[in-house]
Amino acid sequence: MMARVGIERRPLRFADAALAAWIAILATVTVYGAATTEGFLTVSNMKAILTAASFVGIIAVGLTVIVLSGNLFSLALGQTAAISAMVFLYSLRWGLVAAILFTLVLGLAIGAVQGFAVGAWGANPIIVTIGAAGLMEGMAVWLSHGQSIVPPVDETSWEHLANPVLGLPAPVYVFIAVTVVLAVVMARTRFGRQIYLLGENRTAARAAALPITLLTVGAFGIASLYTAGSGILIGATSANASLLLVGSYTYDAIAAALVGGNAVTGGRGSIARTAAGAIFIATISDMLLLRGYSTGAQILVRGIIVVVVVVLTNLKERTR
Amino acid sequence: MVLEVEGLSKSFGPVRAVRSLSLDVRAGEVHAVCGHNGAGKSTLVKTLVGLVRPDEGVIRFEGEELSLRNPQDAQSHGIALVNQELSLVPELSVEDNVYLGGVDVPLLYRRRRLSEGAREVLDQLGLRHVQLGTPVETLSIGERQLVEIARLLVRDARLLILDEPTATLSKPEIERVFRATRDLVAQGRSVIFVSHRLDEVFELCDRVTVLRDGQRVATHEIQEIDRRSLIEHMLGEMEGVKTMQEHEHAVPGADDTIVRIEGLTVPGSVDGVSLALERGIITGLAGQVGSGTSTILRALGGLVPSATGTVEVQGKRVLLNTPRRAAAAGVLYVPNDRQREGLFLGQAVERNLTVSRLRRLSRLGVLLRRRIRRTARELATMTGVSLERLGSPAGSLSGGNQQKVLLGRALQLEGTALLALDEPTRGVDVGGRAEIHNLVREAARTGTAVIFSSTELDEVLDLADVVVTIFHGRIVSVVPRADASASAILADMTTTQAASRSAAS
Numbered sequence: 001m002m003a004r005v006g007i008e009r010r011p012l013r014f015a016d017a018a019l020a021a022w023i024a025i026l027a028t029v030t031v032y033g034a035a036t037t038e039g040f041l042t043v044s045n046m047k048a049i050l051t052a053a054s055f056v057g058i059i060a061v062g063l064t065v066i067v068l069s070g071n072l073f074s075l076a077l078g079q080t081a082a083i084s085a086m087v088f089l090y091s092l093r094w095g096l097v098a099a100i101l102f103t104l105v106l107g108l109a110i111g112a113v114q115g116f117a118v119g120a121w122g123a124n125p126i127i128v129t130i131g132a133a134g135l136m137e138g139m140a141v142w143l144s145h146g147q148s149i150v151p152p153v154d155e156t157s158w159e160h161l162a163n164p165v166l167g168l169p170a171p172v173y174v175f176i177a178v179t180v181v182l183a184v185v186m187a188r189t190r191f192g193r194q195i196y197l198l199g200e201n202r203t204a205a206r207a208a209a210l211p212i213t214l215l216t217v218g219a220f221g222i223a224s225l226y227t228a229g230s231g232i233l234i235g236a237t238s239a240n241a242s243l244l245l246v247g248s249y250t251y252d253a254i255a256a257a258l259v260g261g262n263a264v265t266g267g268r269g270s271i272a273r274t275a276a277g278a279i280f281i282a283t284i285s286d287m288l289l290l291r292g293y294s295t296g297a298q299i300l301v302r303g304i305i306v307v308v309v310v311v312l313t314n315l316k317e318r319t320r
Numbered sequence: 321m322v323l324e325v326e327g328l329s330k331s332f333g334p335v336r337a338v339r340s341l342s343l344d345v346r347a348g349e350v351h352a353v354c355g356h357n358g359a360g361k362s363t364l365v366k367t368l369v370g371l372v373r374p375d376e377g378v379i380r381f382e383g384e385e386l387s388l389r390n391p392q393d394a395q396s397h398g399i400a401l402v403n404q405e406l407s408l409v410p411e412l413s414v415e416d417n418v419y420l421g422g423v424d425v426p427l428l429y430r431r432r433r434l435s436e437g438a439r440e441v442l443d444q445l446g447l448r449h450v451q452l453g454t455p456v457e458t459l460s461i462g463e464r465q466l467v468e469i470a471r472l473l474v475r476d477a478r479l480l481i482l483d484e485p486t487a488t489l490s491k492p493e494i495e496r497v498f499r500a501t502r503d504l505v506a507q508g509r510s511v512i513f514v515s516h517r518l519d520e521v522f523e524l525c526d527r528v529t530v531l532r533d534g535q536r537v538a539t540h541e542i543q544e545i546d547r548r549s550l551i552e553h554m555l556g557e558m559e560g561v562k563t564m565q566e567h568e569h570a571v572p573g574a575d576d577t578i579v580r581i582e583g584l585t586v587p588g589s590v591d592g593v594s595l596a597l598e599r600g601i602i603t604g605l606a607g608q609v610g611s612g613t614s615t616i617l618r619a620l621g622g623l624v625p626s627a628t629g630t631v632e633v634q635g636k637r638v639l640l641n642t643p644r645r646a647a648a649a650g651v652l653y654v655p656n657d658r659q660r661e662g663l664f665l666g667q668a669v670e671r672n673l674t675v676s677r678l679r680r681l682s683r684l685g686v687l688l689r690r691r692i693r694r695t696a697r698e699l700a701t702m703t704g705v706s707l708e709r710l711g712s713p714a715g716s717l718s719g720g721n722q723q724k725v726l727l728g729r730a731l732q733l734e735g736t737a738l739l740a741l742d743e744p745t746r747g748v749d750v751g752g753r754a755e756i757h758n759l760v761r762e763a764a765r766t767g768t769a770v771i772f773s774s775t776e777l778d779e780v781l782d783l784a785d786v787v788v789t790i791f792h793g794r795i796v797s798v799v800p801r802a803d804a805s806a807s808a809i810l811a812d813m814t815t816t817q818a819a820s821r822s823a824a825s
Contacts, residue, residue, distance in 0.1 A: 188686055188687055189685050190685050190686075194678065200665070201666075203660055205664075206623070207621070207653065208643070208676055209622075209644045210675070267667065
């Protein structure tokens with residue numbers, strides 16, 4: 001997963017070696033775990049891992065655009081996913097296509113507004129997104145009267161979104177497709193290039209007359225659009241949406257981006273890294289689950305992995 | 321010998337920054353290190369203070385062989401670096417800055433004893449008038465430099481390395497730093513002086529070592545060498561003489577005004593500046609640090625929202641309140657601080673070269689990668705940046721090459737009406753400077769107007785077709801190059817008489 005570092009700096013040798021050692025340890029543990037955990041190396045378990053990785057993975061790759069643009073994170077992802085699921089199930093009464101489009105447009109708009117506040121006014125992204133999260137929760141409770149949203153009884157078209165296609169659940173295909181699309185966008189388009197430059201040095205981006213507001217709106221818009229897309233799949237899978245769905249999506253997505261080794265400060269990293277991070281976390285969680293560890297232990301292990309990777313990538317970035 | 325360096329080598333990937341370099345510094349001397357950009361000066365300096373570990377070689381200081389792990393380590397041995405970028409905390413007092421991060425300041429320190437120590441050192445450096453409690457931000461840049469030195473002296477630095485110490489200083493401030501340096505040397509300390517300014521080398525130093533391509537070319541007693549042969553050492557045989565030659569200057573007055581500035585004012589900095597800039601003419605703003613030259617250019621680039629006054633580009637009035645508006649109107653600002661505001665240091669040179677023209681290098685938002693590559697190659701060839709480095713991060717280039725990349729991104733852009741270059745050769749050596757000047761002349765020849773700021777007389781005289789001197793945010797004089805004399809410009813740049821004269825007129 002670390003095979004291609006987009007741009008080589010002269011690294012501190014220690015940090016490099018440590019990172020390589022760490023990856024080796026993780027790989028060994030994974031392989032060992034895979035070999036010794038009963039039921040791990042089965043087709044159905046692989047499917048389970050991929051499915052589990054999909055929902056978070058879609059959110060995480062979208063979030064990566066924000067990370068690369070140097071705007072840290074969005075802390076409103078869980079809320080965006082949950083209300084997208086609610087909006088989707090509610091608007092199914094107007095038909096499947098309309099519901100999908102409406103939810104996606106709403107998601108895009110929610111993100112764009114946050115991006116505008118950050119890009120045009122220089123507001124702190126963490127604070128803006130926490131505020132947005134609160135607003136969304138309030139709106140959701142108010143409009144739904146605290147009730148769960150369920151799809152209309154006579155409408156079943158949405159079930160396709162959760163059903164397996166050629167043996168794999170539909171969200172897995174969506175995850176793969178949107179990851180590839182975004183990876184291409186970031187690598188091959190002017191927008192992608194400018195996001196990297198903005199994340200590398202905001203002051204220089206301003207002096208070089210890059211469209212900072214537009215880029216920031218785009219970054220938050222994409223993250224939110226992807227989150228809404230994941231929300232649709234989450235809603236379709238659970239057939240019942242409430243704010244309980246907020247869960248830990250925000251933190252899981254951030255963890256995936258960090259474990260993938262994207263620079264927290266922006267400018268360096270890639271979509272592929274985040275996707276790999278999401279799959280990796282899902283693999284470890286799955287393995288712990290199969291071995292009978294508690295949810296607490298799973299969260300703990302995930303936390304440790306995130307911390308170590310962040311420290312090591314940071315050391316590596318602090319090169320000269 | 322206080323310091324002996326033998327057989328020092330250091331490579332960064334394929335780049336051999338320093339090759340079996342040897343150097344010795346005597347006790348009580350100022351030893352200059354000169355060289356073209358990329359000659360290995362900064363690698364040498366970084367090695368001496370533990371920022372870079374050499375691949376090979378021995379560093380012996382006061383007879384002891386050193387293997388330095390970090391700058392603290394170097395400091396504890398008595399070797400200290402005074403950086404171009406000062407590391408003081410502006411909000412803290414002079415005294416706090418002097419002791420900040422000190423290794424041997426005890427947890428429960430006795431304020432009085434420290435104060436006396438700081439006072440003594442400051443007096444020694446000619447900062448008798450500076451109170452210990454004064455916040456550093458209220459000091460001039462030259463004074464800050466001296467506080468930085470004071471900070472090293474209380475740590476008993478016996479070898480001080482001054483890296484381009486005068487780049488941002490005014491003449492009287494330079495004098496003060498020099499005086500302090502001479503005093504230090506008289507006490508038996510040693511100084512390594514890294515500078516591009518040859519005048520200063522001759523004025524201050526006892527010996528000079530010239531580096532080229534990571535190797536030592538020569539070491540001379542300063543009396544034994546003259547300016548011309550020093551430059552020849554630095555440049556090698558190829559272009560030594562070329563850089564000394566006089567250039568033809570375009571003559572303004574063709575009434576081909578492309579940019580008209582009226583009453584440009586920035587509160588506290590620029591005061592009613594009006595200028596007409598012609599196609600193909602290079603206008604040089606000569607002024608000292610803080611005179612407002614830089615702010616004028618920043619305002620043109622749309623980076624000073626508080627600026628008032630009007631700017632017309634090709635007859636059309638433009639609001640220059642954001643860099644995007646300025647760029648859209650054809651005004652291209654090139655910042656003076658390449659590290660902070662100019663380059664994207666962690667991104668590839670290719671990306672840096674093409675950042676301002678991505679619109680034309682893409683179709684429907686999709687990057688045309690082959691064209692990007694070709695354009696980057698052309699610009700790199702034109703500016704003399706190695707093609708092999710196009711994929712390396714800009715931050716891995718030497719200062720002079722970074723400056724070329726920064727300038728290169730503004731060259732050959734269609735629709736440019738005005739190039740505003742803020743100190744285009746800051747921290748660049750003689751050879752690099754000549755190359756950059758040629759690029760600027762070439763750009764002017766294609767019909768754009770050019771305006772640049774500089775604190776250095778040599779540069780203004782070499783490059784400008786029209787010399788505009790600025791003092792305290794006001795225009796003192798506007799003189800065609802042919803009528804400009806060094807002494808008159810210097811007088812206009814520095815004297816308060818000039819200010820009163822312009823106020824009276």
